Amino acid sequence: MGTPRSTDAPPQSGAPTRLGPVQLVGIDGDDTLWRCQDLFDAAVQELGQLLAGSAEPAAVADALHERETENLSLFGYGAKGFTLSAIETVLEVGARAVDGTVVRAVLGIGRRLIEHPVEVLPGADDALAAIARTHPVVLVTKGDLVDQERKLAESGLGRHLAHVEIVSEKSTGTYSDLLRTLGCPPEEFLMVGNSERSDVEPVLEIGGWAVHVPYRTTWRRELVEAPSVSHPRRRAAPTLADVPALIAPLSTRGPERP
Ligand SMILES: [Mg+2]
Incomplete structure (x- = not known):
């Protein structure tokens, strides 16, 4: 995944945020890829x-x-x-x-x-396929192991994933351990998900990037009082279909591979 480098410098007034390079993309499961x-x-x-x-x-x-x-x-x-x-x-x-x-x-x-049968969210398969054409994608999902394994298998989305990580909690420690295992510096990691608490805040905190993709309803525990909406490494996308275009300028890998 390359050597660590600093992308954390706060943006100067009027200057664009320094971009990427994002080399590894994490994606949430519940309410990002499938209904929950x-x-x-x-x-x-x-x-x-x-x-x-x-x-x-x-x-x-x-x-x-x-x-x-x-x-x-x-x-x-x-x-x-x-x-x-x-x-x-x-x-x-x-x-x-x-x-x-x-x-x-x-x-x-x-x-x-x-x-309940797994229902992949509209457009999720195509969006995940598009991300996977330019970056290795790791599913980072929390919850019951058997249930999450079932959801992944029924979703049919596993073919887009380079790695699957089912965790009991999405904390800064969880993400740090995962990225150490995968050999990816936090500043080269970008997490996509619907939860400010689980997918966005801890990843920003360890120096990574995050894209928030809201779902129509959010469990009250996943809400945070004051999301870091103006954080320079945070992005927001109305739908998962908008994520590939957001990731592209943060990557050094250039256009999609054929
Ligand atoms: Mg979720």
């Missing part, structure tokens, strides 16, 4: 309906979010952790009304999440 969060949103709604006799849907959603946040270090991200936290939520919120039927209903909500 709206399925969880629907599951939270179902849970609210299940507990409608005990609490307002917003209160159920808040209680679930609290349980999920508390349990993250134990259960990790993904549908299985969601399901366990949802069971805890019904026991807490709907204590008097909870019986085996309710628990089975919650397990059903979780199972449908896990078994």
Whole structure:
């Protein structure tokens, strides 16, 4: 991936940001390549309906979010952790009304999440193929290992990827370790994803580049209060289809290979 070099100098007033060179592209899975969060949103709604006799849907959603946040270090991200936290939520919120039927209903909500067919987002296949023609692409996705492996296999997108990394958390340490393993200096790495918290902020923090591609809904945990929107190594793209054109000027590799 070449030798480390500094691209971190803040832009001078009126001067263009020094570009690239980006040599390796990371890409997120959930809500960047395939649908995810709206399925969880629907599951939270179902849970609210299940507990409608005990609490307002917003209160159920808040209680679930609290349980999920508390349990993250134990259960990790993904549908299985969601399901366990949802069971805890019904026991807490709907204590008097909870019986085996309710628990089975919650397990059903979780199972449908896990078994839901993978839906690749419109244009994601073509956009990923375009990026992969100019740069090696590594999938960096967090969540349950089995579930993420299933999503990747069902998506059919693995053929565009040089490497797959399924992690329990996307922190600065995770990205640093990954880039050390792959032999890529942070300043030559660019991450693409929908989450400011997981895909953008930690990568900027270690000296890499990031492209934020928003999804129509974002899990509240993935939001950050003050995203680094004016960071010189941050870009924003309305859709994944816009990403190849954003990466091109940050790369030293020139035009796409035939
Ligand atoms: Mg995501």
